[in-house]
Amino acid sequence: MLWPRRLMNSLYGRTILQLAMAILIVFSLMGVVYYGIVTTASARQQSSQLLASARAIAEMAGPSFNASQGRVTSSTVISYLNFTARSTGALVWVIDSTGTLAYTTSVPASISTRFESSDGEWIVPATYRGGSTLGKSGLASIGDFRGLFRSTGQRWISTVVPIPSPTGAYTGEIQLHRPVVTESFNSFLMTNSLLFSMLVAFFLALLFLGLLSRNITRPIRMLANTADKVYRGDLSARVILPGMAAPDKPHQRALVTDDLMVLVETMNSMIEKLEHQERSRRDFISSVSHDLRTPLTSIRGFVEGMLDGTVPPEKTAVYLEIVKQEVLRLQNLVQTLSEASRYESGTFLLDEQPFNINAVIREDVYGLESLINEKSISVQSDFDESEPGRLSVLGDREAISRVVYNIISNAIRFCPADGVIALSTRRIKGSHQVEVIIEDSGPGVAEKDRPFIFDRFYTAERSRTSKSSGLGLFICRTILAAHGQRIVVTDSDLGGARFRFTLKTP
DSSP states (O other): OOHHHHHHHSHHHHHHHHHHHHHHHHHHHHHHHHHHHHHHHHHHHHHHHHHHHHHHHHHHHTTTEETTTTEEOOHHHHHHHHHHHHHHOOEEEEEETTSBEEEESOOOHHHHTTSEEETTEEEOOGGGOOGGGOOTTOEEEEESTTTTTGGGTSOEEEEEEEOOOTTOOOOEEEEEEEEOOOOOHHHHHHHHHHHHHHHHHHHHHHHHHHHSOGGGHHHHHHHHHHHHHHHTTOTTOOOOOTTSOOTTOTTSOOSOOOHHHHHHHHHHHHHHHHHHHHHHHHHHHHHHHHHHHHHHHHHHHHHHHHHTTOSOGGGHHHHHHHHHHHHHHHHHHHHHHHHHHHHHHTOSOOOEEEEEHHHHHHHHHHHTHHHHHHTTOEEEEEOOOTBTTBOEEEEEHHHHHHHHHHHHHHHHHHSOTTOEEEEEEEEOTTSSEEEEEEEESSOOOOGGGTTTTTSTTOOOTTSTTTTSOSOHHHHHHHHHHHTTOOEEEEEOTTSSEEEEEEEEOO
């Protein structure tokens, strides 16, 4: 058995051994780090959801909470407290200003020993309360909540939110406590599948390298290194061998075209496709899930409420109408997604013809007249009509109408009641372009949000797309880019946003 020794004494053998050890270490670290990231992200998400539930309870309980008696007297609030406890699996405590438990869904026996008792009522020590120093937004923590749950041997998510009062004084607080949910079996399998896949890839790489001859060590090593980078998420990696076409000159033919060169070029093509697919997948999952989760959660909550009797029979029709509206919202989102995909993929063809941009703007305003009247918004116009009653531009009339419609409807959405929307067009001196400006007196767009306002699915709470699918302005930019034009947003003299885009003239 001299051949294993000879193999290990060779540069080729030592390279294989070192590469094997490096891959094993990196893959193991990736698995550990990935597991830690997933676990931490899951706990933070649970904490945010529980804090939102506590805030909702505080808003509902505030008007009916009897601060002087420290009692929850509303049957509706009590039903909601019990519903929240069942749906979140949390302990729901309503504590008055003296620390007395005004209402609780449950107090574990191991925890009750830390409370004081007076006249048959539990009194929560100040150590375990937020008190008057508690901010309006409340707080959330993960751990044993100042030692309260230490005896349980578990990590707990604890949220504390003050009960609002007309005077702003501290009248009590809402506390929700729930054990951190351990990873599910599916999550466990997913994590271990990742590690298993890493091990399989590791042994396959060893076998692959071992079967190759020494005279192709270098190109195969380059292939392996690139494959490793791609496996670890670097989809920008490419294999470049001597004689190959440069990445910036894809149409240049290689000096030598053999089976290995064909393999390398095929791999580079696959990585390029994977890079595009991965980018699209991340955008879709991270963004669409936000827009789908809200109506689905609402529908589920109302349906469960009607099934378990939480919703009174006389209010069933009201909640069914809400469910209908949420379904229509989902339908509109799916339709918008389809349209955005069509525009982005470039499968739509522009029918560029001369048309009157002023007439298009007027038509879109008429189409939105009901929404404008509903908020008593004043629409001002200043159109360039240097031609007799018109201002001609060159483009796809229907697509540009969609741009104008989206921006005006966006302005209506964020314009306050009795607000102002200003529409203007003008020729740009010294160029063959027309500028269209749409302004409103709404809250405007923060400067730090402007680089992202036209991104697909941008739905941050501070953005002007937070109450929509986040695709309207993206579609505007995509259509204008197809016309070779651009759109920008700045501050308006009216106090809101000022959207400005250009169109070419015939």
